[in-house]
Amino acid sequence: MSDYIPVHGQRPRRVTARMVAEAAGVSRSAVSRAFTDGAYLDDKKRTKIREVAAILGYKPNALAAGLQGGRSHLVAIFVGDMRSPYDTAFVGQLVGELNALNKWPILIDGGGQRAATAIEDVLRYPLDALILRGGSMSADIVSQCTKYAIPMISSGRPIEAPDVDNVCCRHSDGTKEMTETLIRQGRTRFGFLAGPADFYSSAIRKGGVLEALKAAGLSLVAESLGDYTVAGGHSSAKQLLSSHAIDALICANDAMAIGALTAAREMGLAVPKDLSVVGFDDISMASWPMFDLTTVRNPIDASVTEILNLLERRLATPGKQSETVFIDTQLVLRATH
Amino acid sequence: MSDYIPVHGQRPRRVTARMVAEAAGVSRSAVSRAFTDGAYLDDKKRTKIREVAAILGYKPNALAAGLQGGRSHLVAIFVGDMRSPYDTAFVGQLVGELNALNKWPILIDGGGQRAATAIEDVLRYPLDALILRGGSMSADIVSQCTKYAIPMISSGRPIEAPDVDNVCCRHSDGTKEMTETLIRQGRTRFGFLAGPADFYSSAIRKGGVLEALKAAGLSLVAESLGDYTVAGGHSSAKQLLSSHAIDALICANDAMAIGALTAAREMGLAVPKDLSVVGFDDISMASWPMFDLTTVRNPIDASVTEILNLLERRLATPGKQSETVFIDTQLVLRATH
DNA sequence: CGGCTAGGTGAACACGTGTGCACACCGTGC
């Protein structure tokens, strides 16, 4: 295995370029050049140095290199809710893509009480960028990032500030299209299961529903407030369905729709015959056989791709104008409409 | 908002201690001392410097500080499968706790093709520790970490190597206890829905089942291979149930159990009357009203706490002996047994 | 009033790397 013999109490230091230089009988500069592409260095010398480095287990220290004024390759991701299936899947995808680009994502749980101080502390690192996925951030932090010239890219909650780019799903187009489909299908008495009052996504998704209803001369029959979770959707839907006679329930996200679907079935309602239940996001559970939920896809792949594009563009042109990229939704017609 | 005026093409540099020193009319050393606790510095001077720093938006650069030989406060988390609900919840909890301890987790998606090179690249940063959640890592990398004196803590797949600590759930005790409970309940014809062949957790969980069956003079009636996903569990269970008459199906994890539960219901089997279906992990979905799954809890809180304990102990005593901490499971008796 | 202590301060160094600059070497063309 390893030939390293631990010395009690004194932990071995990291191998530095100097040690490699001494071992290989060259100057420290040569070692540095051996690891930088396009530097003048004799080919034989380069391979020699690399061999010695491999034996000693040397890697250039990224911290010291980052000090040089270039990029640190560190990217912070501020996650609104680490427990939400959508955010989790989103972050998983984003992390994988960043890894592939040699960017190293530092995660910050935006849900905890310490979120504000955590983001404050992580700003001590010279980050290449800060990516926001859902959740909200104080204007202070935003302006601080601007001062540090740290590019910010927000997804899920648009931020209007200089040097902040946004990736935004066309929420209202999605729910509007879905509502139109349900109307065309003959549904007339609509209910809406909303998310928390201060969630941007819930409000704008509702807007699309109202727009479509108004155009058809209809209006919302019932509305209830949920918390974007399955359990919350279950109890909210139970209450709503027992007090109002509706034939279509549009939920602000999939998690609540899954809860609502279960509640409807428990109450003896046939879905989709008596009632259509639809969600938003198309999380992986929506396609599970026991749900087979009709929903509006909020595409993760496209959003992540656009985030990386925006990041690249801003790193190339730091002073550029803020951009907002819109992502088209897709109707996913399964078995509950 | 901010008084920062972008200069086209020339991005503003980060504020350094020197700039603060000049602005406040003190030495650079004084600025450094103003931000380190317990350093000799006149109180009035300290508050003055901090005020100026706040106005300029100065924060000590963590990269430069990390170069000093102390800790970098960076911790890498290698995640076996970013799409698995259990791993995702685990990592979410871990990230939150690390944030609270002022440790900054760099995530690496261990699922992708690039996982091996990614971990190799991230080792260029002087990490305080490397935490493994599931997935497997080459012996090369492990010995490399040892050489660098980077503490490694593995959860979900024990690694036997010097300087590697393990947090390990008592898998077989959990499934053994569960099997005993089912036997006591009168079940006699057992099936097992296994995970991928090379998964440590699946094999050892099966071991507990076999142990309990043997003690009761029973044996496994049927077994099928799944892939630890809901869809996989659904199809594997369908096949297994249509070819074997069993009254208890033990699944290697919850995701497959949820799939199996759905398959059983689709096939007209009454759960738990005709068939009991149980899982392992107690992921959040297990408690959803439509499943209400009986399962063995693989406690995330306790595991994460122990990881942090081990981390603290190893940072305090770098040369210490490897430790393995075992985590007790808990039977969660819901509605499917 | 002299010596001593304790608190306060700035210069200087160390951390590990990338790179500009000057210089050495070598082959070629005149």
Next chain:
DNA sequence: GCACGGTGTGCACACGTGTTCACCTAGCCG
């Protein structure tokens, strides 16, 4: 033989911080 251009290479600096070391001042005691 000499000028010249191209290739290698080492020295030295820069990056931004924490910390040691020497020094200074003020205050107190004898």
